[in-house]
Amino acid sequence: MKTVLITGANKGIGLETARQLAQQGYHVFIGSRDQASGQQAAEQLRAEGLAAVEAVQLDVRSDDSVQAARAAIGQKTVVLDALVNNAAITGGLPQTALGTSVAAFQDVFDTNLFGVARVTQAFIDLLRHSPEPRIVNVGSSGASLTLHSDPSWKYYNHKGAVYPASKAALHMYTIVLAYELRDTAFQVNAVDPGFTATDLNNHRGTGTVEDAAARIAKYVLTGPEGPTGKFISEEHNPITGEIPW
Template identity: 80%
Template sequence: MKTVLITGANKGIGFETARQLARQGYHVYLGSRDLANGQRAAAQLQAEGLPTVEAIALDVTDTESVRAARAEIGRKTTVLDALVNNAAITGGMPQTATGASVAAFEAVFNTNVFGVVRVTQAFLDLLHQAPQPRIVNVGSSGASLTLHSDPAWKYYHHKGAVYPASKAALHMYTIVLAYELRDTPFRVNAVDPGFTATDLNNHRGTGTVEEAGTRIAKYVLVGDDGPTGRFISEEYTPVTGEIPW
């Protein structure tokens, strides 16, 4: 049975991704900063007939928590087939370049960028043991530098200095990680789930978590001929899937 770790998986897009991958036969390690919340989420999926889901305490901003999660999962398996770096925060709005505090940048980057680095590096050894390892970093079309520079883009005036900057940094990390793993079976991609109605945006999004979960799960399930080092947004470009950085 293949295994996957999903960070921030006790609710929203991470939870739905866990559901969809469990349906595909994966054993899902459901990462949750609060273990009790993770256990409730796992119990809900188990009640739906998906027994291969278990909660793991994992705070991506805490190095010791990441190490403890790695040790716990390492006691259960010697192989991790996939990692979905989903945990993220927005940092609140508005986020003007002239007014956003350094503390806001630090908090958001600590989760959205440094958290991804912590988790990825901690679990890379288990991923290397998989025959077809996959890493999906949950990105955002709202962090496309190309689109944000285009006055014709429909979201051109929806600027934010903090959250989009963190996701743009995550995209760069994805490019470099994919490059370093280019001669291996890894497939590493940044995937935009779309503007999804979740707690992250006070449910202002126009897409559903089911759609978002499908988009992320697709790149966990991608074959050896699938893309790597790409920025995927099927909401923005449903035909080719790729979006400009």
């Protein structure tokens, strides 16, 4: 049975991704900052008949928490087939370049970028044991520098200094990580789930968590022919999926 760790998987897109991958036969580790919330999510999925799920306390902002999660999962398996770096925060609104405090930047980056690096580095050894390892970093089309520089883009005026910057940095991390792993079986991609109605945006999104999770799960489930080092947003490019960084 293949294994996957999903961070921030106790609700929203993360939980639905856990559900869909469990339905595909994966053993799913539900990473959750709050252990009780993670347990509740796991119990919900088990009640749906998805037995191969378990909660792991995982605060991506904490070195100690990440290392404890690595030790706990390492006791369960020597192979991790996929990692979905889903945990993220927005930092609240408004987010102006001149008015947002540096502390706000640091808080968001600690989750959205540094947290991804912490988790990826901690679990890379288990991922290397998989014959077809997959890393999906949940990105955002709203962090595309190319699109945000185009006045004709429909979201051109929806600017934010903090969250999009953190995701743009995550995209660069994805590029470098894919490059470093280019001569291996790894596939590393940034995947935009789309503008989805979740707690992250106070349910202002127009898409469903089911569609968003399917976009993420697709790049966990890809075979050897799948892409790596790409920025995928099927909401914006339903034909090939790829959009500019």
